[in-house]
Amino acid sequence: MISGFLRCGRVKESLWCFERNPFQNVVSWTAAINGFVQNGLDLDAMKLFRRMLESDVTPNDVTFTSVVRASAHLCDSGLGMSIVGLIVKFGFEHNTSVCNSLITLSLRLGEIDFAQRIFDRMEKRDVVSWTAIFDMHVEMGNLKEARRIFEDMPERNEVSWSAMIARYSQSGNAEEAVELFHRMVQDGYYPNRSCFASIINALANLKALQSGKNIHGHVSKVGLEKDIFISSSLINFCLLYKPSILRCNCHTNSNKFF
Template sequence: MIYGYFINGRVEDAVRFFHEMPSRSVISWSSMINGFNQAGKSDDALVLFRQMLSCGVRPTSVTFSSVITACANVRNLHLGVKIHGHVVKLGYLSDTYVTAPLITFYAHCKDIDSCCKVFKEKMHSSVVVWTSLLTGYSLNCKHEEALEVFADMFRFGVPPNQSSFTSALNSCCEVEALDRGKEINGAAVKLGLETDVFVGNSLIVLYTKCGNIYDGLSIFKEIAEKNIVSWNAIIVGCAQHGYGMWALILFNQMIRHGVPPDDITFTGLLSACSRSGMLDKGRCIFDFVSRYGSVKVKLEHYACMVDILGRGGKLNEAEELVRSMPMEPNTSIWLALLSAYGVMFQESEG
């Protein structure tokens, strides 16, 4: 019942139901703590955990998993370390439900040494634990170490899952290791994950960031069930490398498939118009964003539009747009306007 309330966003009903229970088992307490985490109320989860202890209820590995996750969410290193101590005393350290969240907790708190210590406590065969360490390295910008962990998973006979592949590909993307990314792509094909949307999205970002637009498009076509991230990744990738018309064609396909665009979609489209010198199309898209009810015009959209106008020699129009903005211009806006002045100066000098 508690789970049902939380999964439907009825947090207050879950709290009321919990307090009206004549007796509360450790399962009830753990469900509430986990529910608070899922609802973005990790501080409340930790308060409830303290109440649970004061009531003499002994935590289980599931309880500790949720509590450690709460500590990670609020970056409470001091409390997390204390809970780690309780985990050791109660003999839960070898439990996968506890080990993986502990590694993630230390990673979120930027204590990568403790991540490694927890991982090395025993030989792990769980892909979840291995992926926690891999992702922890990636979160702390230690991408070479992350890729080494990914390679070790194969050496120690732990087949990676979609999360493992996604983290490894993100690390490849950060260091622009295209060749290693292609090797990981090959491994994904062997494990039947080439059509997985999460793995595919990461591959699109990697290939397009490294300039391999055709490979990115090929991966995009192979994804079985594309989501908004898939469409945005390929549209932004095309925009970054001057394939403006391709970005617009993909956007039309996106609409035909019934996928509603978001602010990232429109940033990609405006960027495509800017880099490809499509002034009129840029105007139409910006006007569409302004009228599109579910997407609010953001600073990124204004910056792109100022850049489009500047590249198109419409300096007065760019200045007027900046003056009419409903929010304070940021650095990107001023840089775009300065760039427009630079273009005009170069043309007058020429």
């Protein structure tokens, strides 16, 4: 009932149930704390967490994931470091979900080195871990390290592919962007809007007319031509040529990217 009320945003009702629950345990405490965080009541979540500790209830991994997320939302470095101390005290410093939350907290606070140390010491990493430490190096513009992590990732998704291609395109590494786009398509990943916009910009830099026409034909076929990011990229591409060039024969090879 506590979780149900909080999922519906009914905070008062959930607290009423929680306070009158004669069998309060880590599950009920965590449900209330997590619900507060999901409803944007991060300070209330931290107050409830303090009450939980004062009641001698031992937190679990879900509890710590929730309070770390609350700390990140509050952007309180002192609070965040206090939580880290408790995580170590209760033996959750190697828990994958907790570490992922700590990486997010560190990045939110601008603690880049700390985020990297957490990642390096993780005994088990999942796609969230890899993606977080990868979106970090990409944002920093550290392309060499970002590419190394990208290649080491055991599992990639459209977000990681698109982020790497976008950064290459934005930094003037058009050939690398095109090469990676080829690999993405060959590996069976479908480009998202951001990826299409990035590759169009890269092709414009390379003055690759035929490939640009193929991409234009494809985005038209799937109805993405009016997307604001894609249309802006297409306009920039068209400025290199007569506008009529891309309008003609746009159906040619429209099932192929290149």
